[in-house]
Amino acid sequence: MSASAPSFVQLEGVTKRFGDNVVLDRIHLAVDEHNVVCLIGASGSGKSTLLRCVNLLERVDEGRIFFDGRELTNGKVDVNALRRNIGIVFQAYNLFPHMTVLQNVTLAPKKVLGHGRRKADGRARELLRRIGLEEKAEEFPDRLSGGQQQRVAIARALAMDPKLMLLDEITSALDPQLVSEVLSLVRSLTDEFGMTMIIATHEMSFAREVADRVCFLDAGVILEEGPPAQIFSSPKQARTQEFLARVLAAGRL
Amino acid sequence: MHRFLEAFFSPHAFRQVFPDVWNGFQTNIRMMVVAELLVLAFALAIAVVRGLPGRGAWPLRALAVVYTDTFRGTPLILVALMIGLGIPGLGIKGVSDRSNFVYGVAALTLVYTAYVTEVYRAGIESVHGSQRMAARSLGLSYAQALRYVVLPQAVRRVIPPLLNDFVGLQKDTAIISVAGVTEATIQATNFSSSYFNFTGFVVAGVLFIFLTIPLARFTDHLIRERELRERAQAV
Numbered sequence A: 001m002s003a004s005a006p007s008f009v010q011l012e013g014v015t016k017r018f019g020d021n022v023v024l025d026r027i028h029l030a031v032d033e034h035n036v037v038c039l040i041g042a043s044g045s046g047k048s049t050l051l052r053c054v055n056l057l058e059r060v061d062e063g064r065i066f067f068d069g070r071e072l073t074n075g076k077v078d079v080n081a082l083r084r085n086i087g088i089v090f091q092a093y094n095l096f097p098h099m100t101v102l103q104n105v106t107l108a109p110k111k112v113l114g115h116g117r118r119k120a121d122g123r124a125r126e127l128l129r130r131i132g133l134e135e136k137a138e139e140f141p142d143r144l145s146g147g148q149q150q151r152v153a154i155a156r157a158l159a160m161d162p163k164l165m166l167l168d169e170i171t172s173a174l175d176p177q178l179v180s181e182v183l184s185l186v187r188s189l190t191d192e193f194g195m196t197m198i199i200a201t202h203e204m205s206f207a208r209e210v211a212d213r214v215c216f217l218d219a220g221v222i223l224e225e226g227p228p229a230q231i232f233s234s235p236k237q238a239r240t241q242e243f244l245a246r247v248l249a250a251g252r253l
Numbered sequence B: 001m002h003r004f005l006e007a008f009f010s011p012h013a014f015r016q017v018f019p020d021v022w023n024g025f026q027t028n029i030r031m032m033v034v035a036e037l038l039v040l041a042f043a044l045a046i047a048v049v050r051g052l053p054g055r056g057a058w059p060l061r062a063l064a065v066v067y068t069d070t071f072r073g074t075p076l077i078l079v080a081l082m083i084g085l086g087i088p089g090l091g092i093k094g095v096s097d098r099s100n101f102v103y104g105v106a107a108l109t110l111v112y113t114a115y116v117t118e119v120y121r122a123g124i125e126s127v128h129g130s131q132r133m134a135a136r137s138l139g140l141s142y143a144q145a146l147r148y149v150v151l152p153q154a155v156r157r158v159i160p161p162l163l164n165d166f167v168g169l170q171k172d173t174a175i176i177s178v179a180g181v182t183e184a185t186i187q188a189t190n191f192s193s194s195y196f197n198f199t200g201f202v203v204a205g206v207l208f209i210f211l212t213i214p215l216a217r218f219t220d221h222l223i224r225e226r227e228l229r230e231r232a233q234a235v
C-alpha cells in the first residue's frame, strides 16, 4: 500500500493510546477523493479519536497519516494551515455562543484566510441561504433549535472551503424529528459537491445510503469494512453481526 | 450625646474640613481609576500566562503562580509601606524619584492584580475545552482561539466578581495614606489631630459609601440579569 501513491486520505498503522488504554490499534484506512466513508461501532470504540487524529486535534503515537499527497505525522506540518482544508463538525455543535450566526460563520474566513468583511459576509450569507437559515444570520445560537445549530456548524466548516469533512455523530444530540434536516444537508454535500467525507454515525440507514464504504470499529480496530450493502446485509464478523443486531433492536436501521 | 454629636457630626467642623477632605477624595478617585485600568490589563496578561500550554512555558507559569500567591497573601498595608517608604531610599534613577501617588498606585496594582488574575483564571477555565477545540479545528492559532473565542466568553462571565474586587480596591485606596499620599483619610486625620474633632472621618466615610453604592448596585443588576437569562434558556 505504501509503495504506491497514497490515497487522498490514508492512515497507515495509526495507533493512539491514552495512558495504558489503546484507543486506536494499528488502523489502516484509505479514502479516495469524492468518496464517503462511514465509521460505525459502539460508543467508546474509537470513532471520535480516529477523526480527531486526522486533523491533528489528537497526536498519533505510532503510524502515519497522509492527506492530499502530504504526510501529516512527520512533525513538519503547519497544523493551522492543514486545518483550513479539513472541516470537522461535532456532536455538540460547539458554536460560539457569544457570536451571532453570521459571526460564527465568518470568524475563520476573516481571521485565518484574511478575507475582508464584505467578502466574508457575502459568502457566509450565501451559505446560510443554501441551508435555509439566511433569516437567522443576526441571531445568537441559543435562539436556534438543535438542528438549526448543527446546520450552522456545518456552514461554519464549509465557509473554509475544506477539501475533506469529518462529521462526528452530528445527529446524536438531536431530537429525532430534527435529524432529517441535518442529514439531508449532508446528503446534498455529496450529491452536489462530491465532498470527501469521513462520517462517524449511528444512523445506519443514512450510512447505507451515502457511504461508498463502511468500516466497523471495535475496541480500536477496524474489524470489518466493505461496501454498505455487504456490511449491512451479510456481515462476516460475529462482532459486526452482534452490533448491527443491537442497533436494529434499538430501531435505528 | 451632645459630646458625641459634636465630635463626629459638627456642622461647624464640617464646613472647615469638607474642602480638604473633598480634595483628598479626588486623589482617591484618581488612584482608583488608574489602578483599576492597570489591574484589568496586567491581570488578564498574567491569567493568560498561567494557562500557557507546553513544557517550555513552565518557568513563566511558575512565576505567575509565585506572584499571585505572594501578593494575595500579603496585606496591602505592608506592600504600601514597603513601596512607599522603601523604594525612595534605594536611590534608583527613574524608580526612586517618583511621587507617592505613583507608589500608592503601584501597591494597589500589585495586590489587586493578584486577586483579579484568579478571577480571570476561573473565567477562562469555565469556558469548555470544546470551544477551544472548535476554534482550533477551523484553523485559528492558539492565540486567535484565545483572543476571539475563549477570552470574550471568560470576561463576560467574571464581570460581577471582578466588580466586587473593584469595590474592595476603591475602599483600600484609603490604606494608601500610609505611603504618604494626601488623600481623604490623611486630610481627615490631620484635621482631627489639630482640632480633636472627627467629623472629617465621617465625611470621608460618606464619600466612600457614595462611591461604592452605584458599583455595588450595578453588580447586583448584572447578576440578576444573568440569572433571568439563564432561567429563560433553561425553559
Ligand SMILES: Nc1ncnc2c1ncn2[C@@H]1O[C@H](COP(=O)(O)OP(=O)(O)O)[C@@H](O)[C@H]1O
Pocket (backbone or CB within 6 Å): A018, A021, A023, A041, A042, A043, A044, A045, A046, A047, A048, A049, A050
Ligand atoms: N482525551 C481523552 N483522554 C483519555 N481517554 C480518552 C480521551 N478521549 C477518548 N478517550 C477514550 O478513548 C476511547 C475511545 O473514545 P472515542 O474515540 O470517543 O470513542 P467513540 O467516539 O467511538 O465513542 C474511550 O475508551 C474513551 O474513554
Ligand SMILES: [Mg+2]
Pocket (backbone or CB within 6 Å): A044, A047, A048, A049, A168, A169
Ligand atoms: Mg464519539
